[in-house]
Amino acid sequence: xxxxxxxxxxxxxxxxxxxxxxxxxxxxxxxxxxxxxxxxxxxxxxxxxxxxxxxxxxxxxxxxxxxxxxxxxxxxxxxxxxxxxxxxxxxxxxxxxxxxxxxxxxxxxxxxxxxxxxxxxxxxxxxxxxxxxxxxxxxxxxxxxxxxxxxxxxxxxxxxxxxxxxxxxxxxxxxxxxxxxxxxxxxxxxxxxxxxxxxxxxxxxxxxxxxxxxxxxxxxxxxxxxxxxxxxxxxxxxxxxxxxxxxxxxxxxxxxxxxxxxxxxxxxxxxxxxxxxxxxxxxxxxxxxxxxxxxxxxxxxxxxxxxxxxxxxxxxxxxxxxxxxxxxxxxxxxxxxxxx
Amino acid sequence: xxxxxxxxxxxxxxxxxxxxxxxxxxxxxxxxxxxxxxxxxxxxxxxxxxxxxxxxxxxxxxxxxxxxxxxxxxxxxxxxxxxxxxxxxxxxxxxxxxxxxxxxxxxxxxxxxxxxxxxxxxxxxxxxxxxxxxxxxxxxxxxxxxxxxxxxxxxxxxxxxxxxxxxxxxxxxxxxxxxxxxxxxxxxxxxxxxxxxxxxxxxxxxxxxxxxxxxxxxxxxxxxxxxxxxxxxxxxxxxxxxxxxxxxxxxxxxxxxxxxxxxxxxxxxxxxxxxxxxxxxxxxxxxxxxxxxxxxxxxxxxxxxxxxxxxxxxxxxxxxxxxxxxxxxxxxxxxxxxxxxxxxxxxxxxxxxxxxxxxxxxxxxxxxxxxxxxxxxxxxxxxxxxxxxxxxxxxxxxxxxxxxxxxxxxxxxxxxxxxxxx
Numbered sequence: 001x002x003x004x005x006x007x008x009x010x011x012x013x014x015x016x017x018x019x020x021x022x023x024x025x026x027x028x029x030x031x032x033x034x035x036x037x038x039x040x041x042x043x044x045x046x047x048x049x050x051x052x053x054x055x056x057x058x059x060x061x062x063x064x065x066x067x068x069x070x071x072x073x074x075x076x077x078x079x080x081x082x083x084x085x086x087x088x089x090x091x092x093x094x095x096x097x098x099x100x101x102x103x104x105x106x107x108x109x110x111x112x113x114x115x116x117x118x119x120x121x122x123x124x125x126x127x128x129x130x131x132x133x134x135x136x137x138x139x140x141x142x143x144x145x146x147x148x149x150x151x152x153x154x155x156x157x158x159x160x161x162x163x164x165x166x167x168x169x170x171x172x173x174x175x176x177x178x179x180x181x182x183x184x185x186x187x188x189x190x191x192x193x194x195x196x197x198x199x200x201x202x203x204x205x206x207x208x209x210x211x212x213x214x215x216x217x218x219x220x221x222x223x224x225x226x227x228x229x230x231x232x233x234x235x236x237x238x239x240x241x242x243x244x245x246x247x248x249x250x251x252x253x254x255x256x257x258x259x260x261x262x263x264x265x266x267x268x269x270x271x272x273x274x275x276x277x278x279x280x281x282x283x284x285x286x287x288x289x290x291x292x293x294x295x296x297x298x299x300x301x302x303x304x305x306x307x308x309x310x311x312x313x314x315x316x317x318x319x320x321x322x323x324x325x326x327x328x329x330x331x332x333x334x335x336x337x338x339x340x
Numbered sequence: 341x342x343x344x345x346x347x348x349x350x351x352x353x354x355x356x357x358x359x360x361x362x363x364x365x366x367x368x369x370x371x372x373x374x375x376x377x378x379x380x381x382x383x384x385x386x387x388x389x390x391x392x393x394x395x396x397x398x399x400x401x402x403x404x405x406x407x408x409x410x411x412x413x414x415x416x417x418x419x420x421x422x423x424x425x426x427x428x429x430x431x432x433x434x435x436x437x438x439x440x441x442x443x444x445x446x447x448x449x450x451x452x453x454x455x456x457x458x459x460x461x462x463x464x465x466x467x468x469x470x471x472x473x474x475x476x477x478x479x480x481x482x483x484x485x486x487x488x489x490x491x492x493x494x495x496x497x498x499x500x501x502x503x504x505x506x507x508x509x510x511x512x513x514x515x516x517x518x519x520x521x522x523x524x525x526x527x528x529x530x531x532x533x534x535x536x537x538x539x540x541x542x543x544x545x546x547x548x549x550x551x552x553x554x555x556x557x558x559x560x561x562x563x564x565x566x567x568x569x570x571x572x573x574x575x576x577x578x579x580x581x582x583x584x585x586x587x588x589x590x591x592x593x594x595x596x597x598x599x600x601x602x603x604x605x606x607x608x609x610x611x612x613x614x615x616x617x618x619x620x621x622x623x624x625x626x627x628x629x630x631x632x633x634x635x636x637x638x639x640x641x642x643x644x645x646x647x648x649x650x651x652x653x654x655x656x657x658x659x660x661x662x663x664x665x666x667x668x669x670x671x672x673x674x675x676x677x678x679x680x681x682x683x684x685x686x687x688x689x690x691x692x693x694x695x696x697x698x699x700x701x702x703x704x705x706x707x708x709x710x711x712x713x714x715x716x717x718x719x720x721x722x723x724x725x726x727x728x729x730x731x732x733x734x735x736x737x738x739x740x741x742x743x744x745x746x747x748x749x750x751x752x753x754x755x756x757x758x759x760x761x762x
Contacts, residue, residue: 074761076415193572280579283738287579295580299408301727302757
């Protein structure tokens with residue numbers, strides 16, 4: 001046996017020893033647990049840490065939040081707050097017409113709901129189209145393909161606050177974009193104080209920041225499509241547009257649905273980068289539901305924790321619906337995969 | 341077995357040490373507008389040298405943390421031992437009454453009597469702390485820009501219209517983006533509102549409905565914004581009651597006139613340097629007077645402290661006449677200490693020739709504050725009123741509400757806040 005091999009064995013044994021020692025200690029109660037509860041009990045044992053974390057950080061706050069939504073007052077301790085039942089929900093839902101925010105008691109909440117609705121529709125559509133185009137391009141044999149994939153994915157790694165700040169510095173009155181416009185002889189424009197351009201900026205920045213993730217999902221889907229289908233289409237002389245509509249799109253549909261649902265959930269929750277970029281302005285034109293909850297719960301001098309909790313419960317219900325949709329889509333994809 | 345017990349004991353001690361305050365530890369949550377963070381640290385270093393048994397940690401945080409996170413910590417019965425705050429009255433129930441802990445409470449009553457009511461619950465005789473600075477809202481003009489434009493600076497009794505017209509001429513001549521800006525804050529526009537006859541406080545001490553005085557100035561402000569005379573960015577590019585200062589636009593010579601307050605003097609002096617000359621203007625006049633609103637930052641002891649005696653020692657040191665004097669001279673803040681004010685002779689530590697006259701101007705302007713403005717600092721509902729004003733007025737500026745709709749919304753927002761606090 002060579003010296004090197006001996007050293008390797010010794011190193012392996014030295015590293016394994018503490019693990020084996022730990023395992024021997026854990027083994028005793030684990031065996032006893034398995035004897036008492038069977039294999040089902042073992043599953044529960046291994047799931048317990050995760051469920052404990054989920055319970056402490058998600059379930060308990062959710063229940064507490066529900067209690068908060070049934071109380072009023074400015075105090076933060078539940079025992080110091082007065083019980084008002086569903087009053088906060090009634091206040092939020094008190095509207096002459098849900099389409100006209102001016103008729104609503106909590107007009108800012110409904111303004112935020114309307115803004116979020118518009119944002120979701122535009123952003124998800126744009127996100128899907130841009131991610132699809134990017135994935136199609138990155139799936140081709142282009143020069144520096146790996147480099148470009150990294151470039152498009154890089155913004156996903158940035159903190160949303162950094163993303164918001166970078167774009168704020170670019171778009172603000174004395175920002176980089178206006179400097180370029182000025183140097184080209186144009187008239188600088190106040191991008192973040194105009195309602196349309198601020199909304200456009202919010203959507204674009206959000207798409208820029210997250211498209212890399214969705215592109216990756218679509219790219220994986222594109223690479224899973226059998227090449228022989230394309231070869232057969234090429235031999236038949238099928239036009240590229242027809243190849244896309246008849247082969248690529250149908251076979252990519254499961255991935256596309258996942259992308260749409262995930263983007264939808266993310267868009268409903270939009271907050272951080274837009275908050276840093278526009279602060280919800282101009283006026284309230286980029287005030288979204290999550291920012292409303294944050295403002296009314298913590299930031300505003302008019303703070304009202306009960307109202308914020310009620311708003312977050314309502315938003316949570318929307319997210320539950322979307323998550324169920326996502327699960328449904330996932331299951332349908334699985335069933336389709338099994339049939340094939 | 342003994343080893344295991346020892347290990348467990350050591351771990352328990354470490355855990356306790358990491359979670360509880362040691363006797364002698366005092367934590368201060370502090371924010372800075374200018375250089376006061378460095379000054380207070382220097383003063384505290386001297387204190388710790390003389391009192392080696394007390395260790396003071398100064399946590400320098402953003403103003404946003406004081407405004408948004410500290411109230412939540414306090415509601416949860418937590419927080420630092422001492423904090424520098426501007427939301428003084430509304431959180432008064434969380435301040436520690438230092439009176440029984442102080443060696444000489446009379447010294448505090450004598451020297452801080454005018455402002456103690458600002459920081460204690462109505463009717464209380466507690467001594468929660470002292471004002472680290474007195475502030476007064478007021479304007480600043482870029483003298484160099486006015487001179488370059490050949491426009492004379494409006495005089496002492498000039499109205500808001502006079503100032504905006506003059507600043508508009510300067511902006512046009514010097515091709516600036518706007519004539520003026522006011523910080524995005526309800527506190528800031530309350531001086532002008534009062535100058536036009538506004539009174540926020542009803543006869544029962546509760547918030548009154550928006551009156552003609554407020555309507556008069558806010559109407560002008562909205563009109564000036566629509567005409568591009570007020571820098572749109574400051575008010576329009578945020579939602580809710582978010583605070584936005586326009587100091588950087590003044591410092592970068594983007595606006596010839598800026599309405600903020602005395603606390604900006606050190607900031608302007610440090611950042612402008614000798615780039616241009618600037619002057620403090622006091623508050624322009626309205627139909628009822630030329631009023632700013634007083635205010636300031638208070639250093640208060642928090643009642644959840646584990647070391648009240650040490651906290652009192654630190655507070656006694658920082659409130660000492662010589663310490664307050666030095667702090668004011670070095671930070672360029674107006675002192676709230678009667679003794680320091682009465683003796684006068686403050687030697688402002690600045691080589692900037694703009695600083696002395698600016699501070700003198702604010703001292704003079706303080707005498708012109710109207711009673712309706714002086715009633716605001718100790719008033720419980722002031723912040724609710726300010727927040728509603730900012731939220732709704734900026735919506736009007738953005739074209740989302742009409743002024744008439746905004747008045748109703750402001751009244752409703754404030755009424756909701758009062759109802760919620762019951």
